[in-house]
Amino acid sequence: MRKRIVAVSLLAAVLAITLFGVPLAVGVARYYLDDERAELERLADSVALTIAATLVRGEVPDHLPVTQESTSVALYRVDGTRQLGNGPPDLEDAVSGAAPDAVISADTPSELVLAVAVGDGSRVLGIVRAATPRAEVWQRTVVTWTGMTVLGVVAIVTTWAIARRQARRLAAPLEELTDAAHRLGSGDFTVRAARSGIDEIDSVGNSLDTTAHRLTDLLARERAFSADASHQLRTPLAGLRLQLESALDTPGADLRDSITAGLATTDRLERTIDDLLALARNSQPDGGIGPLGPLLAELEHDWHGLLAEQGRALRVDVRSDVAGFVVAAPVLRQIVTVLLDNALRHGRGAVSVAVRDAGNAVAVDVSDEGPGIEMDADPFRPRAEPTPSANGHGIGLALARRLAEAEGGRLRLAQPAPPTFTLLLPTRHA
Template structure:
């Protein structure tokens, strides 16, 4: 591209110089030839004035004035005979015209010739001035060489400017090509630098926007994959545990084990449906959510697994508790994360209790374990390969905030996590939605499990 820009620019400059320079060169030839003839006429006029007095009184004319060595002066009488000088003995066309009383000029052989009549009431003689045409062409060639030098300088300047402009145009395009290659290789952090060229900057901005959107999409997909893996692990573990228990106990009622497995499969399907619902941002808490069946179902899901470890789960839902203004899918997944953490990292009985907290509902999940060591990093999302907490609590907090609620560690020892949810209130006239607890509204793209 750079070579093409430089080549086209230089070619355009050559064409412009040719279109301007060829006529100018012809004008230079004409101008210098006319100038040379004018100089010859001036010399002849001086000689005619010098000799006119002698010719008018019939005296022998004196010597011709001194002139440049390249100029030949000759005096002819009224009959056309050479009188003084080294000019041709015969008459040429300029002399004949001058004998008729007019100044004549022309090219005779290889000379430029000017003939000036000497007049005293009548033509009494003719002064002929001549110089080789080569003298004029020396000046012409000098002017042409100067023009050629100026054209070469102009072409050199055009080449330098074209090279610089070519680099200025090509460099951002080459960078765009590299960025597109990196984007194709999966590097969505690639960003272009402004080139101060509106058209190229528009392309770069569009590519940056595309890279950012693709990066967000990939990040959401990866987050959804990690979140789905985390959330599906618990029901799969329960299903595996139930099947293994049925095989390990002699005389176990396999039909009952199959029914339990089917129930676990239903829980698994419910979890998948919840994740897909959350990924599509549906059901944003516009309908009231009764927490009692949600918590009862939660207790039933975890009771068997906790009983295998000689632990228990207690669910407390006081009567008269208002409904929550939140998505059932989000609440189920948040509580599943909290109970899963209590099972894996806690000890003793797991307690899930609901209480009113002003205009909100508080769901406390606690156990009798020692509690987390590093409370500052509880809700920081980490690599799935990191030990301890890393995905679940971060996901749970993002889901709670997306529903207009909050998730906090209310007490470190024994550990108690508190999920605050907005209580459902009948919307006033005008269809305004229930107030949230300062949540950010729709779930941010970076926090969604997927799309």
């Protein structure tokens, strides 16, 4: 690209200099030629005026005025023979028979010639011939052309220097963009394009940065989904395993009922995966909204057996005035699932789920009878930064808080002992 910019710039400069310089060079040559002829005419007129009175008296001038070394002046008789001065012995045919006071141009291949007829108004008394070598004119012309050529070369060299600098300024950001694009294609989503101060190139850089940012966000979502899914599927899988082991340990049990229960659990696993995928990609899953009462009844059915295995009770209290409130079903399911799993693993005693009206939102309180959480502990801190909390921590609660905030709600620890988590979730229109 740099070579192209330099080549195009040089071509444009050469073309401009040629289009301007050639006519100017021709004009300079013509100007010097016309100027020399005008000078010869002035010289011939001056000599004619000087000797006119002498010729009118019928006398021959003693001498002609002194002229430049390169210019020759001669006086000729009417018959064309030289009488005085420097010049050819005979006049050119074009000059012979000139009228009084006539000015005649009679150039030869080697000289510029101008002749002036000297007379008394009615007859020609003599002819003054002035001549200068053409080489004199060409010398002036060549000197000027040489100067113009030098200036043209200087202009081309200057154009080349400026073009190289501009090529470097234009190509360097594009080369950096190319490198950034290669790195982005290789999986380095942290790459960012440097700013060059050129609007068009910076616009491309901004687009590349936006693409890198979106790919980074997408990758983060997919990685979060992998971690979240493994966490959220652990408890339903444990329930499915418990159902199957119970069927195997019970002689003569009706396997059809066990298989039916297992299929229902599998359906819930599939729905959990769909919910997590949709939430990870910021899309609305199927069955995106639903009434609060049936959703909590479903969760009570799923979790009753798991808590009963540990000899613990699950109490779900949904007041009739809030049971029909419509909320984001996947968000509610996943957050309450996290809270129940947290109570199952880190809490003690009975687990309570209470729902109340909070204006344009519903408040869901999940609590157990455990010893509680230390005052300086943060139960929402990710697993990579564990705390000595008695009531658990890690990816589950961190995920639940992210889901609540993404829906425009909030999840907080209402009280540390007995541990009570409160979810505020906006209601939807059916």
